[in-house]
Amino acid sequence: MTSKVFKDAESALFDMKDGVSVMSGGFGLCGIPENSILEIRRRQLKNLHAISNNIGNSGRGLAWLLKEKQISRATCSYVGGNPDLEQQMLSHEVDVTLVPQGTFSERIRAAGMGVRGFYTPAGYGTEIAEGKESREFDLPCLLELPLAADFAIIKAQKGDPYGNLWFQETARNFSPLMAMAAKVTIVEVEQLVELGEILPEDVHLPGVFVQRIYQGSEYENTIEIPIFEDEN
Amino acid sequence: MTSKVFKDAESALFDMKDGVSVMSGGFGLCGIPENSILEIRRRQLKNLHAISNNIGNSGRGLAWLLKEKQISRATCSYVGGNPDLEQQMLSHEVDVTLVPQGTFSERIRAAGMGVRGFYTPAGYGTEIAEGKESREFDLPCLLELPLAADFAIIKAQKGDPYGNLWFQETARNFSPLMAMAAKVTIVEVEQLVELGEILPEDVHLPGVFVQRIYQGSEYENTIEIPIFEDEN
Amino acid sequence: MTGPQNHWSKNEMVDQVIEMLEDGSSLNLGIGIPTLVAQRIPPEKGIWIHSENGVLGVAGRPTRQSVSPTLINAGKETISVKKGASFFDSAMSFGMIRGGHIDVCVLGGMQVDAEGSLANWMIPGKKVTGMGGAMDLVHGAKLVIVMLTHFSKRGDVKLLHRCKLPLTGKGVVHKIITDLGVFTPMGESFQIDQLAPGVTKEQLGMTDALISSVN
Amino acid sequence: MTGPQNHWSKNEMVDQVIEMLEDGSSLNLGIGIPTLVAQRIPPEKGIWIHSENGVLGVAGRPTRQSVSPTLINAGKETISVKKGASFFDSAMSFGMIRGGHIDVCVLGGMQVDAEGSLANWMIPGKKVTGMGGAMDLVHGAKLVIVMLTHFSKRGDVKLLHRCKLPLTGKGVVHKIITDLGVFTPMGESFQIDQLAPGVTKEQLGMTDALISSVN
Numbered sequence: 001m002t003s004k005v006f007k008d009a010e011s012a013l014f015d016m017k018d019g020v021s022v023m024s025g026g027f028g029l030c031g032i033p034e035n036s037i038l039e040i041r042r043r044q045l046k047n048l049h050a051i052s053n054n055i056g057n058s059g060r061g062l063a064w065l066l067k068e069k070q071i072s073r074a075t076c077s078y079v080g081g082n083p084d085l086e087q088q089m090l091s092h093e094v095d096v097t098l099v100p101q102g103t104f105s106e107r108i109r110a111a112g113m114g115v116r117g118f119y120t121p122a123g124y125g126t127e128i129a130e131g132k133e134s135r136e137f138d139l140p141c142l143l144e145l146p147l148a149a150d151f152a153i154i155k156a157q158k159g160d161p162y163g164n165l166w167f168q169e170t171a172r173n174f175s176p177l178m179a180m181a182a183k184v185t186i187v188e189v190e191q192l193v194e195l196g197e198i199l200p201e202d203v204h205l206p207g208v209f210v211q212r213i214y215q216g217s218e219y220e221n222t223i224e225i226p227i228f229e230d231e232n
Numbered sequence: 233m234t235s236k237v238f239k240d241a242e243s244a245l246f247d248m249k250d251g252v253s254v255m256s257g258g259f260g261l262c263g264i265p266e267n268s269i270l271e272i273r274r275r276q277l278k279n280l281h282a283i284s285n286n287i288g289n290s291g292r293g294l295a296w297l298l299k300e301k302q303i304s305r306a307t308c309s310y311v312g313g314n315p316d317l318e319q320q321m322l323s324h325e326v327d328v329t330l331v332p333q334g335t336f337s338e339r340i341r342a343a344g345m346g347v348r349g350f351y352t353p354a355g356y357g358t359e360i361a362e363g364k365e366s367r368e369f370d371l372p373c374l375l376e377l378p379l380a381a382d383f384a385i386i387k388a389q390k391g392d393p394y395g396n397l398w399f400q401e402t403a404r405n406f407s408p409l410m411a412m413a414a415k416v417t418i419v420e421v422e423q424l425v426e427l428g429e430i431l432p433e434d435v436h437l438p439g440v441f442v443q444r445i446y447q448g449s450e451y452e453n454t455i456e457i458p459i460f461e462d463e464n
Numbered sequence: 465m466t467g468p469q470n471h472w473s474k475n476e477m478v479d480q481v482i483e484m485l486e487d488g489s490s491l492n493l494g495i496g497i498p499t500l501v502a503q504r505i506p507p508e509k510g511i512w513i514h515s516e517n518g519v520l521g522v523a524g525r526p527t528r529q530s531v532s533p534t535l536i537n538a539g540k541e542t543i544s545v546k547k548g549a550s551f552f553d554s555a556m557s558f559g560m561i562r563g564g565h566i567d568v569c570v571l572g573g574m575q576v577d578a579e580g581s582l583a584n585w586m587i588p589g590k591k592v593t594g595m596g597g598a599m600d601l602v603h604g605a606k607l608v609i610v611m612l613t614h615f616s617k618r619g620d621v622k623l624l625h626r627c628k629l630p631l632t633g634k635g636v637v638h639k640i641i642t643d644l645g646v647f648t649p650m651g652e653s654f655q656i657d658q659l660a661p662g663v664t665k666e667q668l669g670m671t672d673a674l675i676s677s678v679n
Numbered sequence: 680m681t682g683p684q685n686h687w688s689k690n691e692m693v694d695q696v697i698e699m700l701e702d703g704s705s706l707n708l709g710i711g712i713p714t715l716v717a718q719r720i721p722p723e724k725g726i727w728i729h730s731e732n733g734v735l736g737v738a739g740r741p742t743r744q745s746v747s748p749t750l751i752n753a754g755k756e757t758i759s760v761k762k763g764a765s766f767f768d769s770a771m772s773f774g775m776i777r778g779g780h781i782d783v784c785v786l787g788g789m790q791v792d793a794e795g796s797l798a799n800w801m802i803p804g805k806k807v808t809g810m811g812g813a814m815d816l817v818h819g820a821k822l823v824i825v826m827l828t829h830f831s832k833r834g835d836v837k838l839l840h841r842c843k844l845p846l847t848g849k850g851v852v853h854k855i856i857t858d859l860g861v862f863t864p865m866g867e868s869f870q871i872d873q874l875a876p877g878v879t880k881e882q883l884g885m886t887d888a889l890i891s892s893v894n
Contacts, residue, residue, distance in 0.1 A: 102815030114562030334600030346777030
């Protein structure tokens with residue numbers, strides 16, 4: 001039986017190619033898959049379609065790839081806080097599609113859960129509605145379609161060899177949803193634990209959604225806006 | 233501030249009336265809200281619309297209410313194993329709507345999560361599709377609408393005073409979804425624990441979905457089909 | 465009319481399913497004969513068994529000491545789980561199926577037809593069990609297998625050109641395993657993939673037109 | 680043109696929000712001025728603060744000892760949580776909002792209009808921040824409050840008959856709190872619920888037609 005456990009980012013990302021779509025977990029820099037992103041930079045993959053809430057932030061995360069002009073298309077909800085993306089969006093180097101964050105999450109979940117489309121009020125009556133089907137329920141709603149990807153790169157605090165995952169605090173965000181929505185999901189973990197070490201009730205993402213897992217290293221875990229009690 | 237914690241089933245169900253719709257958690261008899269169901273029997277509420285995967289089983293659970301002719305309408309996915317329901321369905325005492333189980337779960341989730349409708353392939357080309365809108369995606373799909381209720385009665389292994397819940401093993405099933413989809417969600421727990429005792433990462437259902445909670449008692453926790461190793 | 469003597473036992477039917485499973489794959493087992501599959505899979509195949517009531521990693525039966533009322537399969541039977549199992553709610557459970565994450569799905573059936581349609585949830589005027597999860601389970605898995613006895617108690621063959629009973633799913637079945645053989649629905653007829661030892665084509669109770677080829 | 684001298688401070692604006700909150704209610708706070716609300720809510724009100732990146736039960740700032748890189752709010756600022764907090768994924772987080780389980784939502788804005796429409800995500804040709812969660816947050820909460828300064832830096836009033844900037848949501852805002860007062864959009868005009876002490880109607884920079892009544 002083939003193991004899902006890989007040695008490192010280099011071995012786990014072996015078949016990633018130019019032009020693929022890649023979902024990347026994390027909110028701002030919280031919970032981002034640092035090792036996998038750095039491996040994509042090392043390999044200088046080009047023409048990527050990045051699907052991520054922020055496409056990096058503060059010059060880090062996926063912004064490492066923006067700086068190297070590796071991303072040609074981006075699907076995200078927020079550009080603020082990411083000067084690299086703002087600049088390449090304005091210069092048309094990156095084709096940016098903005099999606100309301102709740103619709104973004106639900107579209108990714110829909111792809112993972114086999115839901116072929118759904119109706120949401122978000123964005124009705126705005127520019128986002130252009131070209132979309134609308135329909136009246138208790139509120140007027142837009143039809144939104146699943147958002148899938150070739151690869152998902154995500155990070156979890158703990159994971160076991162089957163790929164069962166446990167996320168810490170607010171680092172969960174989009175990661176379990178993306179794991180469901182990609183053809184190949186590659187997980188890096190702070191701690192690779194034994195099978196059975198995560199209580200079956202407390203598994204945040206069942207391993208069936210994970211294709212590859214490896215123990216990450218040298219995490220920066222950057223805090224973007226540190227504010228402390230009694231210091232502001 | 234009004235507390236969500238009630239003394240018992242009698243006080244927690246104080247405003248439940250004849251004719252309301254009630255979602256009840258549980259798969260067969262696994263994870264059913266025994267105390268709340270028995271309280272509905274004690275009060276002899278009539279003309280109820282029960283929404284539950286099995287509407288009781290083996291003469292227990294919601295079948296306690298069927299025996300007393302308290303249920304006039306049922307929405308469920310499976311009748312097998314529930315002779316009380318089968319008989320009252322054939323005699324037209326209970327108006328039964330059968331919903332495919334995955335559609336049932338997703339419709340309840342949709343009601344809870346504010347999704348106004350979704351497309352699923354389940355049931356396409358079958359009797360279930362009659363009168364429903366269909367639409368071609370990669371597969372032909374049916375449009376399904378949210379399923380909500382006036383009340384949800386559910387059971388959890390552990391709960392805290394805000395209503396954060398933790399479920400044991402396969403007793404989770406429909407319960408967290410129903411808690412999201414009802415106007416008033418009433419939870420009974422085996423253990424009422426202190427605020428903070430359930431690790432924030434391991435909360436299965438955040439308390440914001442719960443209106444009332446009480447410590448249950450005298451659980452039967454009936455096993456429907458006990459089969460043991462080396463004994464069959 | 466009764467079936468031929470040389471048919472497969474239930475366990476031999478189950479072994480046909482097990483042969484189709486790739487190591488490490490995920491598998492949903494329907495109520496009835498399919499649950500037997502769980503008991504016979506060699507642990508070294510590393511199969512992950514899903515039950516739609518919210519568990520992945522079903523193992524064998526519990527002991528009288530380890531049994532838990534909150535640990536059951538979709539047939540409401542007591543089970544145990546293996547290391548690495550997980551529990552989840554029903555929306556997630558059916559999302560795994562609908563989203564194509566469960567490789568193989570094995571269901572029981574009343575009738576199955578050459579178009580790959582399945583009927584297994586009601587007999588009009590006689591019996592309604594409800595579809596349970598079956599209408600969802602037939603969409604999504606890469607391999608949908610139906611296990612059923614070749615003939616009904618009345619002696620009617622269950623493999624038809626078109627199902628007469630209300631459908632569970634239309635054009636969804638990939639493989640059929642009966643006590644007489646393994647079949648593939650081809651649209652207007654069935655391909656015979658394999659016959660149980662000693663069983664002949666004539667014993668299948670199917671017209672020549674309904675059998676497209678013997679593999 | 681600059682605003683009047685007697686306007687509310689940011690903290691006084693925040694206190695207007697806090698007065699509108701029922702004890703024990705749930706509250707989502709947008710990026711910008713609204714995040715200040717978290718710092719000033721009296722703990723005895725028992726408010727549950729939701730941040731759409733996946734947390735319910737946001738409390739004050741962490742200390743240098745307790746700070747965690749994985750514990751932030753939607754503004755990417757470090758936070759702490761109170762007892763009874765929970766973490767969840769983004770689909771659940773926005774489901775809480777969309778499903779109407781969060782009682783109150785407070786957002787910042789660039790423009791807001793008499794129809795209750797809000798613009799806060801882009802200035803064509805100048806600045807695009809993206810809508811983030813704002814387009815979802817304006818649907819679902821029982822009370823949607825927009826907090827913004829009454830005048831832009833250029834001196835333009837931000838309360839308009841109809842927004843000129845691209846909308847975040849159409850007809851979604853229930854209350855508006857500026858540094859000069861509290862307003863309710865009525866369709867064609869705004870109702871003045873309250874003015875900051877010493878502020879007069881004339882100082883609002885709005886035509887008579889745009890003000891329907893003084894409460």
